[in-house]
Amino acid sequence: MKKPIIFILLFILKWNGIIAQVNVCFNPMFDGSKLVLNKQYFIANSTDSIQIEKFKFYVTNIELFNNDQLLFKEKNSFHLIDAADSTTFNLMINLEPNINFNQIKFNIGIDSITNYAGAMGGDLDPTKGMYWTWQNGYINFKIEGKSNLSIAKSNNFVFHLGGYQNTFSTLQTIQLPVQYLSVFKINMAIDKWINEIDLTKQNHIMSPSKESVILSNKLSTIFSVSK
Amino acid sequence: MKIKTIVISFIIILLFAFASVDKSLFSIPKNWPKPVYNFKKNQLTDSKILLGRVLFYDPILSRNNTISCANCHSQYTAFTHLDHALSHGIDDRIGTRNSLALMNLAWHQSFMWDGAINHLDMQALAPISNHDEMDENIKHVTEKLQASQIYPLLYFNAFSDSTITGENTLKAISQFMLTLVSANSKYDKVKRMEDSFTKQEENGYRLFKQNCASCHTEPLFTNREFENNGLPIDSLLNDTGRKRITQNNLDYLKFKVPTLRNIEFSNPYMHDGRFKRIYEVINHYTNIQSSKTLSPKLQKKIILTSNEKVDLTAFLLTLTDKEFLFNPKFGFPKEVLLTSKK
Incomplete structure (x- = not known):
């Protein structure tokens, strides 16, 4: 029932050349609802719990496709998304009218060329706290928190994932089907990713490494699209 | 009419020719290879070099405002740390390496003894953040600079913007370091x-x-x-x-x-x-x-x-190269740092 209406609406909008803006909303989630920082989440069937204190990551190189055909590539496409600042969740993409896409593709993290390019501003400014200094390079994905499972000081865990040089490349490309055109959410099931880590054995990553690559590769499965 | 067009295009071409690298600020010594640094993305100007030089000599970059870049990179010793096998930084903490001499940096793709840094712009972040060196972070540095009396004006002169960003801070420091060319021995x-x-x-x-x-x-x-x-x-x-x-x-x-x-x-x-x-x-x-x-x-x-x-x-x-070691252009910018209260 809904579909024909959308198509008709779309047709009218397209005909008038109005559809020109897409609002992509990144939606970090935990246990099926919106992530709340510093909230104590209990792990299913146990007394163990987990709190997320920091959650930041880069979304870059956004592209829209119709099947295999590239329709749109965002220029200067670097977005830092920070769970502590909900204004960073919404990305507005300005399109030319009459672009009918059904796939979105983007990277989590900063590509190697950009990592070699020297000082940059905006979301890429090193004051944003997403930059390694002793061995330079961007942190692609940052999550910090507490869990009784972690044996580190104050039960902390710290995962700063990054690395761009050949064997330690952590850049992730995500491609998702989209059946909405103007507004949609990209959900991220963070609990699904955390569950892959044995916090009793692993509680920190803070440099490019094999472990950083392994945990980054597991990110690809936590994304889904909804209205 | 035609002559006018030719003259104008000639002037434009000239402007572009000079826009890439101002020869009075940086020139490639005869028979040297091409620099690695991309000057197009950070074009040298007098006011940016001056800002970089002031930052290089100002201990404001360190946590407790006691250590400047020049502490371990002093001009008279070819911008390294005289007499110290391992360089020491804030609170007399001793690092694990001998500070490198700074010169001809535009020709380098990697920095540090182990090549940990892949671009001159990002080099300064390492000593600023290192626990044994300046023990600061770039965000706090930009806040201190913004609150100071002299820097918003220096940034405005350099970048036409008095808002101090990490990007502009690093680019200015790079500009000063790029001018440290030793080719007159x-x-x-x-x-x-x-x-x-x-x-x-x-x-x-x-x-x-x-x-x-x-x-x-x-x-x-x-x-x-x-x-x-x-x-x-x-x-x-x-x-x-x-x-x-x-x-x-x-x-x-x-x-x-x-x-x-x-x-x-x-x-x-x-x-x-x-x-x-x-x-x-x-x-x-x-x-x-x-x-x-x-x-x-x-x-x-x-x-x-x-x-x-x-x-x-x-x-x-x-x-x-004594001209390099004693060039006042590379020295402490007393005209800025001593005449003003921060």
Whole structure:
């Protein structure tokens, strides 16, 4: 029932050349609802719990496709998304009218060329706290928190994932089907990713490494699209 | 009408020709390779260089405003840390390496003894953040600069924007460092036919070309590569060099080949500053012990008589560039830092 209406609406909008803006909303989630920082989440069937204190990551190189055909590539496409600042969740993409896409593709993290390019501003400014200094390079994905499972000081865990040089490349490309055109959410099931880590054995990553690559590769499965 | 168009296009072409690199601020010495640094993305201007120089000499970059870049990179010692094998930073904390001399940085793709940094712009972040050096972070630095009396104006003059960002701060520091070109030693003058070597220096140059030049390649006097030069590991520091970055066993004990320019003033030598005198360095190279990752260029034994060692040293002293070491343009910017209250 809904579909024909959308198509008709779309047709009218397209005909008038109005559809020109897409609002992509990144939606970090935990246990099926919106992530709340510093909230104590209990792990299913146990007394163990987990709190997320920091959650930041880069979304870059956004592209829209119709099947295999590239329709749109965002220029200067670097977005830092920070769970502590909900204004960073919404990305507005300005399109030319009459672009009918059904796939979105983007990277989590900063590509190697950009990592070699020297000082940059905006979301890429090193004051944003997403930059390694002793061995330079961007942190692609940052999550910090507490869990009784972690044996580190104050039960902390710290995962700063990054690395761009050949064997330690952590850049992730995500491609998702989209059946909405103007507004949609990209959900991220963070609990699904955390569950892959044995916090009793692993509680920190803070440099490019094999472990950083392994945990980054597991990110690809936590994304889904909804209205 | 036609003449007018031609004149205008000529002026535009001229403007573009000068826009890329202002020759009075930076020029490539004759017969040198092309710089690696991309000047198009950070075009040199007087006001940006001045800002970078003020930042370089201002301890505001450190946590408690006590340590500036110049503390470990002083001009009179070719921008390194005189007399300290391992450089010390904030609260007299001692680092694990000998600070590198700063010169001719526009020709380098990687920085630090292990190449941990891949771009000159990002280099300053490392000492600013290092616990044993400045123990600060760039965000807090920009906040301190923004709250100071002098910096918003200096940034406005440089970038037409008084809002202080990490990007502009790093780019300004790069600009000052890019101007630190040393190319006016006796060696350079001899090459330009403005001077001539003594017999001893001439013989030293011959020995240098035979035994040293494959790593300390002219005219930069470094091949800009990482090599294991046969130094046994210091078991206390346990510094594995380039391997720490690549995690590749083939890079074990490899360190960046430093330039020999201004070697007379840049002592102590080696990544951990273990040698105080040039003769100790030369004696090391005539007594190399083989190891798995030893540079292939050192596999053939270097044999020098004691007279030849003296001649080689005489040549190395011709790499001293007094104009560079005492150029007031590179010195403490007292006109800015002393005349104003921060």
